[in-house]
Amino acid sequence: MALSEHATDLPIGHLLRELTPQVLGIVVRRFHDFAAAEDAVQEASIAAVIEWPQQGLPENPRAWLTQVAFRKMTDQIRSESARRRRETEVAEEAARAPVTTFDAVRVKDDTLVLLFMCCHPALAPSSAIALTLRAVGGLTTAEIANAFLVPEATMAQRISRAKQTIKASGIPFQLPDPDERGLRLRSVLHVLYLIFNEGYTATSGPHLRRTDLSQEGIRLARMALQLEPENTEIAGLLALMLLTDARRHARTGLNDELIPLAQQDRALWDRGQIAEGVALLSAALPKGSVGPYQLQAAIAAVHDEGGRLEDTDWPQILALYELLKRMSDNPMVILNHAIAVAMVHGPKEGLNLLDGLKGEPRIAEHYRLDAVRAHLLEMAGDSRAAAKYYLAAAGKTVNLPERNYLLMQSARLSTMIRDS
Amino acid sequence: MKYILLMSGTKAGVDTYRAWSKKDIDGHMAVLTSLNRELTESGEFVATQGLAAPHEAKLVRGLMGGMPVTDGIFPESKEFLLGFWILDVATPERAYEIAARISTAPGPGGVPTNMPIEVRQFASHGSQSS
Amino acid sequence: MKYILMMHGKKADWDEYTRWSKEDLQRNVDYMRSFSKELNDSGVFVDTKGLALPHEAKNVRAGQNGEPITDGVFPESKEFLAGYWVIDVETPEQAYKIAARASAAPGPGGKPANMPIEVRQVLGSHSDLGV
Numbered sequence: 001m002a003l004s005e006h007a008t009d010l011p012i013g014h015l016l017r018e019l020t021p022q023v024l025g026i027v028v029r030r031f032h033d034f035a036a037a038e039d040a041v042q043e044a045s046i047a048a049v050i051e052w053p054q055q056g057l058p059e060n061p062r063a064w065l066t067q068v069a070f071r072k073m074t075d076q077i078r079s080e081s082a083r084r085r086r087e088t089e090v091a092e093e094a095a096r097a098p099v100t101t102f103d104a105v106r107v108k109d110d111t112l113v114l115l116f117m118c119c120h121p122a123l124a125p126s127s128a129i130a131l132t133l134r135a136v137g138g139l140t141t142a143e144i145a146n147a148f149l150v151p152e153a154t155m156a157q158r159i160s161r162a163k164q165t166i167k168a169s170g171i172p173f174q175l176p177d178p179d180e181r182g183l184r185l186r187s188v189l190h191v192l193y194l195i196f197n198e199g200y201t202a203t204s205g206p207h208l209r210r211t212d213l214s215q216e217g218i219r220l221a222r223m224a225l226q227l228e229p230e231n232t233e234i235a236g237l238l239a240l241m242l243l244t245d246a247r248r249h250a251r252t253g254l255n256d257e258l259i260p261l262a263q264q265d266r267a268l269w270d271r272g273q274i275a276e277g278v279a280l281l282s283a284a285l286p287k288g289s290v291g292p293y294q295l296q297a298a299i300a301a302v303h304d305e306g307g308r309l310e311d312t313d314w315p316q317i318l319a320l321y322e323l324l325k326r327m328s329d330n331p332m333v334i335l336n337h338a339i340a341v342a343m344v345h346g347p348k349e350g351l352n353l354l355d356g357l358k359g360e361p362r363i364a365e366h367y368r369l370d371a372v373r374a375h376l377l378e379m380a381g382d383s384r385a386a387a388k389y390y391l392a393a394a395g396k397t398v399n400l401p402e403r404n405y406l407l408m409q410s411a412r413l414s415t416m417i418r419d420s
Numbered sequence: 421m422k423y424i425l426l427m428s429g430t431k432a433g434v435d436t437y438r439a440w441s442k443k444d445i446d447g448h449m450a451v452l453t454s455l456n457r458e459l460t461e462s463g464e465f466v467a468t469q470g471l472a473a474p475h476e477a478k479l480v481r482g483l484m485g486g487m488p489v490t491d492g493i494f495p496e497s498k499e500f501l502l503g504f505w506i507l508d509v510a511t512p513e514r515a516y517e518i519a520a521r522i523s524t525a526p527g528p529g530g531v532p533t534n535m536p537i538e539v540r541q542f543a544s545h546g547s548q549s550s
Numbered sequence: 551m552k553y554i555l556m557m558h559g560k561k562a563d564w565d566e567y568t569r570w571s572k573e574d575l576q577r578n579v580d581y582m583r584s585f586s587k588e589l590n591d592s593g594v595f596v597d598t599k600g601l602a603l604p605h606e607a608k609n610v611r612a613g614q615n616g617e618p619i620t621d622g623v624f625p626e627s628k629e630f631l632a633g634y635w636v637i638d639v640e641t642p643e644q645a646y647k648i649a650a651r652a653s654a655a656p657g658p659g660g661k662p663a664n665m666p667i668e669v670r671q672v673l674g675s676h677s678d679l680g681v
Contacts, residue, residue, distance in 0.1 A: 124510060126463075126508075126510065127463075148508070149422075149466070150465075150466050150508055151460075151465065151466065151467070153460055153465075154460055154463050154464070154465050154466065154508070155463070157460060157461050157462065157463040158463030161462070161463060201544075255579065255580055255583045256583060257579070391568055394568065395564075395568075395603050395605065396603075396605075398541055398542065398543050398544060398602040399543065399544050400543045400544065400600050403543065404575065404579050407567075407568060407570075407575055408572045408575050408576065410568065411570060411571050411572040411574075411575055412572045414569075414571075415571055415572060424599070424601065424631075426631065469554070469636075469672050469673070470672075470673040471554060471670045471671070471672060471673065472670055472671035472672070472673060474670070476670070476671065477668055477669065477670050478642075478646060478649075478668070478669045478670075479666045479667070479668055479669075480646050480649035480650050480653050480666070480667045480668075480669055481650075481653055481664045481665075481666050481667075482650060482653045482654045482662050482663075482664030483650045483651070483653075483654050483662070487650075488646040488647055488649065488650030488653075489650065489664075490646050490650075498629075499629075500670075501556065501631065501670070512608075513618075516608065516610050516618040516620050517617075517618055519608075519610035519618060520610055520611065520612040520613075520616060520617065520618035520619070521612070521616075523610060523611045523612045523618075524612040524616060532612065534611050534612065535611070536609040536610065536611050537609070537610050537611075538607060538608070538609055538610075539607065539608045539609075539610055539620075540601045540602060540604070540606070540607050540630075540631070541601070541602040541606055542599055542600070542601060542602065543599070543600035543601060543602050543633075
């Protein structure tokens, strides 16, 4: 039986979403089999959705779920062949052992371990995202499928295969060793950022009621920060998400059209989120080890704190991009840096930088190179060339609101040229 | 990345297909059905649709007096869309690989049809971060 | 009954579209958006998709060992699928009426573009492919 797409809209759903990752940690730690534990916890939560409305909420919902999951684990082990009798005895022993009083610290550790496991670099990003949303986020398969606009059966398979990959790779249920920690943490941050970004770049379009992945990304980043409060890059990531999400209502027009940062109505920005993002950043930056997420957040903060467009502190943004460029070879960083150069030193300087990118395979074919070039050419007063590049960019982008925006810029300039 | 794989054919091509033996049609369908199952298991399947025969296709051009202007006249050479697959894959190469599998589905006598499958990327509705 | 409403275009059609004025583009985009919303509100909407422009389109066949052979060469006259709507309606006439409204979307100068929309019934399962 499939849980409904928006199960977590119901009060029971909210409770389950919070408890199932905790229960998963407990079961994995007891039985050492992540894939089977995940199945058992899913079955327990389905049982809860059926029984709790009928019989009322149990006194200790977490213990209820845990006991049911334990029973499912032993049933599963028992149903295998007789030569596994020894394992069955051990399992039954384990299941009979009382569920001790809730150990908040242990559960916290377990959730952190789950997060590291689900974001393991061995998993492809789409697998890590799906598994994290399920095992750590507590979303139902239907909700995750809905978020990515694929059928539920497809998403179920993706999650199942991700679990098998973890099983096959023998990743132990424990925190990564200190020497691995940095790499593994980068992987976690990357997955959380992808989740946020997937939600952020999806308007409802013709599909109403899509699962809100940017809120989910923020929630998971908050969770991660609670688990590792001293970690400045996690703080940086959360700050970046909040500072970006703050602009959400100003980014799209009434007709789903794209409104670039420079033209947004700043009265629509969420000042509360901006304040929170800035506070997180201010607390993190002085601690030292400044990483790419903190830098990106700092850039977003400079934009968001400007009352009006004219107040934007471009020299500071440029300085931050210079730093970010050294840490990241992301083509978008390089393009944004060129824009900042243009804003501080004039469009010709920015255009010179872009010329240097023609040989970069990852950037050369990307529509954004043409779009940025068009923008700078217009700044430099070359409307004809700008129109040409806006058009070229429009032809290359696969994003419809973006395509419409670029076409209109081209059309606007062509009209100007014609009329002059 | 979401891709659409398009299978097209002329009216004459469809007439030829309808004249295949039942055994050949079943063989063809079995390969495609099994591919769909594989794609669901790999987590790449989004949707597949078959379209009704092109003999019933209509072309609509605007309204006149409030009524649609409709005709069923197409050039003989026109390639009609017969069906499509929508996939969610990691790379374009994977989309081409799957398209090649569809292309090798057997025709009469079990010989691969080798029909060309057009592979296109979808446009998305989301707005980029700004 | 499910119907697919398809908009096709040659490369030349895209080139022409890119020469529209900003107002004409805006008017067309607004019309299409409110058209999709109406389909949603009236309960007939199933799906709509736009496709990326055909300069990335590939034709794929299988080579000797089953490996894909791709080429991106298409004749100038080739009609590419630009996008589609899938709707669920009671009668074919309803489908043609809806297609006509899509077709009448405004073009240059705000006049109905009357772009040809191909209407076909969508079948239940993949096993009915093409038959």
